[in-house]
Structures are given as structure tokens and as C-alpha cells.
Amino acid sequence: MPVYNESRKNIIRLIFIALFVIIIARLLTLQIFTSKYKALAEDQGMFRKVIYPDRGIIFDRKKNAILQNTNIADLMVTPNKLKGIDTFALCQILEIDTAQFKKKIIELIIKNGRSRPSVFEPLLSDEKTAKLNESLYKFSPAFYLQDRSIRNFPYDAAANVMGYTAEVDTNFLKKHPEEGYVAGDYAGMTGLERSYEKVLMGDRGIEYWKRDNKNRLTERLEKGRFDTAAVAGQNLYTSIDIELQQLGEKLMLNKLGSIVAIDPKTGGILAMVSAPTYQPNYLTGSNRRKHFSELFLNPALPLLNRTVSATYSPGSTFKTLQALIGLHEGVITTDTKFSCSGAFYGCGSAKPMHCLDLGTFDLRNAIAVSDNTYFANVMQKVINNPKYPTVDSALSNWDNYMYGFGLGHKLGVDIPSEKSGNIPKPAYYNKIYGKGRWNFCTFRSVSIGQGEVSVTPLQVANEMAYIANKGWYYTPHLVDSIDGGDKFELLKKYKKTINPTFIPEYIFEAVHDGMQSVVERGTGIGAKVNDIVICGKTGTVENYYKGVKQQNHSFFCGFAPRDNPKIAIMCVVENSGRFGGTYAAPIVGLMIEKYLKDSITDKARLAKIEQLSNLNLMPKRIFIEIRKQDSLRHAKDLEYLLSKGYIKSIKDTVGLDEDQFDNDEFNNLKKEKPAKKNRKDKELNSQAVLPSQKKNINLKAKLKSPKRNLNRP
């Protein structure tokens, strides 16, 4: 036994210990001093699955759901399970060919991997879903249907009021950094969906999942101990009367303009129609993107909510307010008379303002016949009132009245992109003309609601509510209450009355008298409804588009019944021509009848609805612009057809030229008797003309002509 080597046992021990120390040191750095592995592990081994709750449902005043959720199926595929599947049968159901199918599968594999389920076709139509459900057993387990919740409008109405949801983009994320949105989320973009987003979206839940090496989710992390549950969005109860809304939308078909109806007692908006509108379900399900771009490019601007985002000169509807100010300032009494001998000559040589009815009028009759001279005189007296030392102060005083009536500033309605309108300030004229170098005559057209003054339809409706209530109003709003409480205090400002300048009741009575006469025997006789005392005022508004004078807007605003006002309403039909009483008044009459009597049964009245609904008052320029867009597209289509050799000649394929269109086709459309319109045009222009539909019809027509051309010997 070689004893002399015994000391070597210690060296061997040392070697063992040294290596173990090295290993432990390495473990120390790996496991404790390096945090990167922990992050990497979480990255690849864990998945935070966001659970989207159902958005809140929106109800109308009778608790009908007008915006709810519905499930629509996505077809999902797991590529590595595809073996032995009858691809051909599936392709038939999906209406694609097998080459497309293969291409799609390869794309999905590249994008998402073989063993993870990917969306093969999103948002299937009901028909395809039904067919697939029937034969899904043939395609499983590679294919399965996954439900997804989308927004649904059972009444297909109130598109602009409700708004739409869309995928958030980078801009949105930048603007709302703290609200927990990530790319791919959906958020309300316009309308109530936007303004009540916080309430409607609910609380998202998070599920923590384990993920395996093929990126599949395997099971909940620690059986869901860290998960948070999703809480559904809160429901909204609005003041909208969906049937009234539908009637309004029907009446405004083929027209530009809007209707706003308010319950004056609560400030709740009963109907808010912006024409042209669109089918709101277009922007929820499949093909959302395509529809959106079509709507977005439509020159009639169907996505614009004209009730709050369009401003107009109020025209003669402004006279009711002028009367209130005149009476309260004491410059006139109810019996004060002015006469009109053809025009207002109060400003000497300046261009006179004409009046329609010659004669002498007291206040009541002046409102009834909408006498320009009378109200020019009234405002002249208000502005030149010796009570106020300067025109500046007199105009400021007048402005204050107007602000009190809810004009010249945003009312604060609960949908976004409200415009403030404009009430001209002294500073404005000082800037243009210089201090002291202007007077009433400078802005005399303001007295009859033209010139610098502009309002939104909502403001006019609100002003009617103010007059109906004799001196107060609630800020107009759509949402009455929120299911489960108003956590964010969104409704607080709609709960208090606004009563600006105290104006005695008799003054309102005088104006009411005038407005009642308007409907009973004045310009607004078209709004008359049996058994209902309606107070109203017409407006015929001159307007310009890009500096070119256009056809007049037709305005009518009013409230009813006079003694116990339940509805304050305004209607504007853009560029309709004629007078306020011609188009807007009967529309308002029908709306009031519908709301107060709950239904319209009289045959003559029903016929009136159809007649108004069929009336096409789209301004000429919209047609021309649509035609321009289409012809550009046609040019591209033709180029394609030519390059592919489908057609040989471009001659005779351009169709009607501009002049011909202007003279014949267009004038036919513009004839006021709807019976004469041909069917095709009706289709084209109902419901916010979608270019795609129009294009299809046109393309067919276009493709026919060259054939004829070629057949010719």
C-alpha cells in the first residue's frame, strides 16, 4: 500500500469542492443576479390573455335595445391537423377555390405557426355559418367555429347618434396612453360609443395561461389564481324614441339635412336624424373596412352627424329670439307695428332687405308671415337703444341674450364633435371695420338670421325647448341614466336646469301667439296637425358653397302642444330650394304627430310620409361629385380591361357626358313629383349611396356597350 500517496486524497477532495464551488457561483449569477432569464421565461412560458367583456347595451326611452351585441363566428384553423380533410367541400362552402385555400393556409403558417389556431375567415355570414355548422364534423378538428361578439343594431337606425367602434390606431393610443388600450383593441370612435366609452367598455379581465414550446396555450397558471374577471359594460338608457327616429330617417331619405327633437321638460333628445345616414350594421360585421372607406369617400358625407357638426345661418327661425329680446328690452310691445312697403329701407342706400308680404304688421303677424322689415326694425331699435352708450355695448348686450338662449357656444351634448356656431361679437366687427366705424347697418342681415350668425340644428331645437319652457332648459342630452350608476359623473351636468336671463312669461306668450299663427295661417301651415296646437317658425336660408350661391335651405322649428309642450323640434333640409314651409314644415308636422299620437293611422297622412320620403332633394353638386369619383374609377377599370384584352376600344364607353347629364338625367331626378322618377335612380340614391352598388350597376351597363360596338360590321 503506497502510503506516501495518501496526501493526494486532499487534492482530490479539493478538486471536487473547487468545481462544486464554481458551479454554485455560476448558479448564483444565473438565478439571482441575472434578471433577464426571468423575463425571457415569462415571455415564452406565460401568456396574458385579455378577456373582453361585452359592451354595454343602449336602450331607447321605451327600453327597446337599439344597440346590442350579437355573436358572429370566425372560422378557425389549426394547420398541423389538416391531414385528410375534404378541402374541396370546404372550399365550396366558403366560395373559394383550392388554390386560394392553399395560399391562405401557407400565409397563416408563416404568420402564426403550424400548431396554433389562426383565423381562417373572420366574421362569417349567417349563411356560411349555417352551412358550416351542418358539416363541421367533416372538417374538425382542424377547423372550428369561434364566436365573437360584435355590435348589432336591431332597428338599423340612429347610426350617427350611436357611432361605431373601430380598431384603435397609433394616434388613438398616443392620445389615450393611460387607459390600457393596446393595438388590436376596439374602442368607440364616434357618437355615444365614443362619449360613453368608459362606461360601455366594461372592465377587461386577464387570464394568465401557460404556454408550451409550440406556443400553444396549455392551462391556466396556478388554476387561475392571478386572473381577474371581466366585467360587462354598463347599459345606457337613452331618451331616444326609436320609432320616431326611424320615421325621421325615412322622411329624410334622399335629402341632406337633419332633424332634432327634444323633450323640453327633461332636455332628453327624442330623435336625432342626420341625412344622409347609413346602415349602422354596415360598420360592424364583415366587410366593415370596405364599407367604411366607401362611406368615408361619399361626397354627401354620411358619416357626418349634421345635427351637431354642421352649422347654418338660422334664417327666419332667428326672428323668434329677436322678438324675445325686443320685447324684454322694451323697444317694442306686442302691439308695435311696422309696415313694409317692399323692403327695409332703414339703412338708406345700402342694399335693401325685401319682404314678401307688403303691409303693416304687429308682432304676431310679423312672426306669422316672417316679415323681414319688422325684425330689422326691432334689432335696429335694440342696437340703437339709447340705454347703451355705444353700438359695442348694445351688441354685447344682445350677444348675452343669445348666449343665454344656448347659441354661440357648445351646448355640451353627450356626443362628440359638437360645433359651437357663431354669434358675432363687437370685437369681430372692430377688427374688420375698426372701432366705432360700424353700426347696425353693417350687420343688419343678422337681424333675420343671415350673415355672420350660425347655429347647429341642435342649438335651434334647444332654443325651441327654451321658448316652449318659457325661460329655461336642460342641456340637451341622449343618455338619461346608466345601469349600475353613473360612476364617472358623466350625467351630472344634464341634471340641472339652465335659466339665463329672466324674461317674464307674457313675453313668451306673445311669441307663442306669433308661432301658433305661423302654423295656423302663416308660412308654416304645412306643419299643421289636427287636434294639436303647434307653435313653429319657418326659415328659408340663403347659403353659399365655395362662394357659389346654392339653393335655399328649408328650416322649420317649433314645439307642441302649446300649453304643455312635450316636444321641441327642428328640421333642416339643405339646398331644397323653395321655402322653409315647403319641405321642413310637413316633416316636422309628421314627427310631432307621430310622437304625440304615438302612431299615424290616417291614410292621407301615411301617403304624405311616403311622398316626402320619396322626394329627392339631393343637391346637384353631390351628384356631380359622385359621378366624378365613379368616372375616375371607370377610367381605371377600363384601363385594366384594355390591358387584359377584354375589350379592344375605349370609344363609346364613356357614357353620358357632363352636359347631357346636367340637362336631361339630372333634371328628371329633380322633378318634384316622385312618381316620375325611374326605379334605378331610386335605388341608387336611397340610403347614402354606396359607390360599390352604383359601380356594379354602371359597370354592367358599360360592359355591354363595347360589345355592341365590336359586333358592328
Place this chain on the structure above:
Amino acid sequence: MYNKRPIISTEKDWVIIWLYAIITVIGLLCIFSVEYKANDDFFKSLLAFKKNYSKQFVYFIVCIVLATFVLLMDSKLFTATPNILYLLGIGLMMLTFFIGKNVNGSKSWIPLGFMNLQPVETCKIFTALALSKYLSRPETDFSKSKSHLIAAGICFLPIVFSLLQNETGLALVYFTFLLPMYREGFPPIYLIAGASLGVLLVTALLFSAPQLIIAISILMMCLIYFLKRKFKRNKSILVFLIGAWLASVLFVGLIVPFLFKHVFQKYQADRIFSMVGQNNPYDNESTADFSAVTVSKKKDKADKENYNVKQSKIAIGSGGFWGKGFLKGTQTQGDFVPEQHTDFIFTSLGENFGFMGCTILMLLYLALLLRIVLIAERQRSTFSRVYAYSVASIIFFHVAINICMTIGLAPVIGITLPLMSYGGSSLLTFTILIFILVKLDADRQMVLR
């Protein structure tokens, strides 16, 4: 007196048996945690023997039976049969060339129906016994070069076969027999030279040449400083040290780069580097080629080769101090680490039980090793001592290399973690190795030749 002795000796070393049992049970739990999915019916799958943990459990029971059997044998049997056993082992290894079963690209397995036997693995026992036998022969004078050569021949013969079977990792194990030989008087210079060459090679892969040269130089200066006094007596040590320094600097600075640039093919070099989870720094093309596509392609490939080590490091690194808890490791449950139940079993421990668990396991292994050394030194017979040292060095090599490879300190060569890794061959081999030692130790009063 002889007849009165109990059949199973009461003097067997319970510490080793307990350490063996504890480590094996930890191994079983680790295999279980790799395979277990939340919804599995534990007992059903345990009894169905379809899962690896249930198979391993069976192997464990078989091992207990075998261990008892080994303890019941006469110690003299072990000293009488090594030569035959050694030849048997070599024969088995040769047999694999004819009836070998292909598992993971190496044809080193003999199918036995209920399990696959890997002769390279079991041959370690026979080699250990043969080496012990040779060194304990009275006529062996281990101070002579001739006996050095014969001993080395005994140890290194199986290497040839393992290399032919494409089992490089297992071949390396046989180099550990240098340790018992060293203990018996083998000149240390070979040990030092061999070990430092290995360490240098691995470190040359892990670190850049300038870093390494600086480190070696500093190490050398420290050595010279501490050994100052010795130089006065023996100048040759200084010469040797400087020579070693020069050699290693040359090796790191010139030979290694030369090898990777000119001798190895690019893919070979990539492979070698990816074994330690590194990208090939001598890859000239990727730096010369600026085309984004080719660069990213190369990167993908390198990433793929690094995958094992990276995943293993992620799993262990994410364990933290206390670990994620038993069956709660996301990496283990998500099957991110390839071969996790066999060579990378340590990762599941690292993830589930963290630094604490790893350190405890390391201490258990260290206790086992030191205990074996202690046992070795208390033997009267050379045979038992050499055998004990052989067992210790085999276990040491396996543990050190296996764990080093999971934490990125050593190249990925497929060797198992003793008693922990899934696999009947490995478990049986280590069980027999250890229990022969326990038996020999129980009979340490006898002089065995």
C-alpha cells in the same frame, strides 16, 4: 465466526445508502414534474407504465432489488471476476455494432425488450473493477511507466468503442479513471496537463483570446509570486511554469483560432461553439457579407443550435432564489427544454426549486463524493480503495459535466446526471457501482485481492 456473521452486513455505510435514496427520489420527482400535466390522473398513469416517471419508478424498484442482491453477494466475487466481466463488457460493446438499436443517432443500445441497455454505460463498472484488480495485484509496481501504460490501456480501451459508436460524451467519462490512478501514484503532470488542456479548450470557446491571455498571465504571476521561495531550491519549477504559460498563451492565441479558421469546416466550428451556447466568432463570412437576409439566416441557424443551452439557462435562471414551486415551472411544463427528463433534468430542479434547491442538491452530491473518498481511505485493501476512487471520480465527472452543460459552462455532450436522469441504464449502472462499493466497504476488514 465467519458463519455467525449476518448475511447482509450490519456494517454497511448507511450514509451512502441514504444519500443514494434521497438523490434518486429527488430525481423521480423531477422527472414527474417534467411530464406531469395538470389534468393527469396521477395513479392511473403511474400504474399504466406509459409515462417516464412510472417507468423510472419501476427501474428504481428493480434497482433496490439488485442492490440487495449485490449486498448479498460475497465480496470475493468482485475480486475474482473483474477480468471476465471486463471482457464481457468489451464484448457487449462490440455486439452493438451488430444488433445495436439506433437511439438519437447513436447505435450504442442493445434492446432487451423491457429496456434498452447501453454497454458503454455498464462497462464503467467493469472497467472500474478491472482497474482496481490490476492496481491491487501484488506484482503491479505502479511506479513504473509500463504499469502506467497498462492501467491507461485498461481505462481507455472502451473509449475507442464509444467513439466508434458516436458517443463522445460517454467516451470522455473514461478519462476520469486518471483520478484513482493519480491517487495510486500516477504522476500528476498528466492529470494537470490533461485537465488544464480541457479547461483551456472550454474557456477558449467561452471567452475571447485577449481576455483569456490576460487571465492566464495574471494567474501565472500570482503562482510565481506564491511559489517564489521554491524557485530558490528548484529552478526547474520556474522554467516549467513559464513554459506552461507560453504554451497556453500560444494555444489560446494561435492554435485555437488556427483550428477554427483553417482546420475545421465552418459547420463544425459552429457546432462546437453552439455546444456552449455561443455564436461562432471566427465566422468570417457573416462579417464580410452585409446582405441582411444571409445574416439573419445565419443567425437563425446559430439560434437553433444554441436552443438547448439557451432554454436550459432560461429555465434555471427563471427559478430565482426559492424557485417557482413544485409543478409550477412554466418552462418545464411548457416543454421548452429539449431532453429535459434525461440530460437536462437539472433544469426542472433549477426552475421549480431555485437556487436553494440547486445548492442543496449540489451539497448532497458533494457529501456523497466526500463520503466515498472517506470510505476509500479507510479501506485496508487496495482493490477497494481504487474501486471507491473510481466510483467517486465517475460520479464527479458526470455531475460536474452534466450540470456545467445545463448552465452553459461546458459543451453539450450527452451524459446523464447520476441517479437523477431518466433512464434504466444509467440508474442501474450507478446503483450497482455504489452498492458494490457499499458491499466492499462492509467487508473492509477483509483483505481483498
